[in-house]
Amino acid sequence: MKIAMIEVIAVSIPFAGGSRSAESAWGGKNAGSADSLLVKVTTEGGIVGWGEAFGFTAIPAVRAAIEQVIAPLCIGLSALNIGSLMLDVQKRLHIFGRSGAIMFGISAIDTALWDILGKVTGQPVHRLLGGAAVSELTCYASLVRYTDPQLLVENVNRALADGFSHLKLHEITVDAVREARNAAGDNVEITLDVNCPWTVRQALDMSAKLRQFNLRWLEEPIWPPENFGGLARLRREGGIPIAAGENVSTLVEFQQMLSAGAVDVVQPSPAKMGGISELQKVFSLAAANATEVMVHSFYDGPGLLASVHASAALGSKDSLVEWRYFDLEAQLYGDAMRPRNGTITVPQGPGLGFDPDADVVRSFRV
Ligand SMILES: [Mg+2]
The missing domain is CATH 3.30.390.10 (Enolase-like, N-terminal domain)
Structure with missing residues (x-):
């Protein structure tokens, strides 16, 4: 073949x-x-x-x-x-x-x-990976960076109304996180992804201000992303769990990150770091290092499906799937892979389970 x-x-x-x-x-x-x-x-x-x-x-x-x-x-x-x-x-x-x-x-x-x-x-791919114990996975709504507090609060409320109980913010100010926490209340899990803006010192100072908001994790706080020693220090001293990994590329680099004690949560990105073959190796590596895996899946195509299959087969019942929380004129899989009440169904068909909708591909191809 x-x-x-x-x-x-x-x-x-x-x-x-x-x-x-x-x-x-x-x-x-x-x-x-x-x-x-x-x-x-x-x-x-x-x-x-x-x-x-x-x-x-x-x-x-x-x-x-x-x-x-x-x-x-x-x-x-x-x-x-x-x-x-x-x-x-x-x-x-x-x-x-x-x-x-x-x-x-x-x-x-x-x-x-x-x-x-x-x-x-x-x-289905999840069975090729050993089989899935779950038929659906919890999603977190991954909000874009709004900067505008009113838009942020509107979208926090909209995501909660849609049934999500886990949110990710991409804001970078203390005030924005406060607004979101106030809107969401104490029972909603919030993570904060800042996309590598700070020095270690700045990140420690920001952590001191952010600690009060009970974040599930602080994601990619330090520039550059491969500063694993800096992440490890922040993890030890900052008081907020640390997540990173979407900009880590090779298995050796993941091993370096984990052995440095850089993260509480490792986030391999299947459309960046080698696909499903490498993703399954990172799950093994993370298991050996007693570290949680939350697959980065800021995708709506096969990258999302790869994440769902791998998380279902290799993750735990607590594995979360990242769902980009914005509305597009069309989705590559229509409604088949749209979360309902904050959960997404693990596809059961052969392979990834779905092909991209041919009409959507035709209409929006560039
Ligand atoms: Mg991220």
């Missing part, structure tokens, strides 16, 4: 009325749409698998990496020898860096191959 074709498909789905973000790490100020990068792998027999690479403003670079560098190494090889193929590709491309566009592209192809393996064997 050889790989015949690898197609890169970018989709740009506009936000539905009014729900724009302030400037953040993943999109420009007032970005009008959420841009995703899908990869479609087709075998000689016509079986199709779907993957996703981290997209947004990196799409042109990742597209070039896949089309011109990675795909030519995969065409004509067996789609079913995922581990050995992906290892070979990683080794052949290591001179171009072990993260960024090259790894994002490898991640997408890896996930697509797991989708194909599931379709060929008639098994």
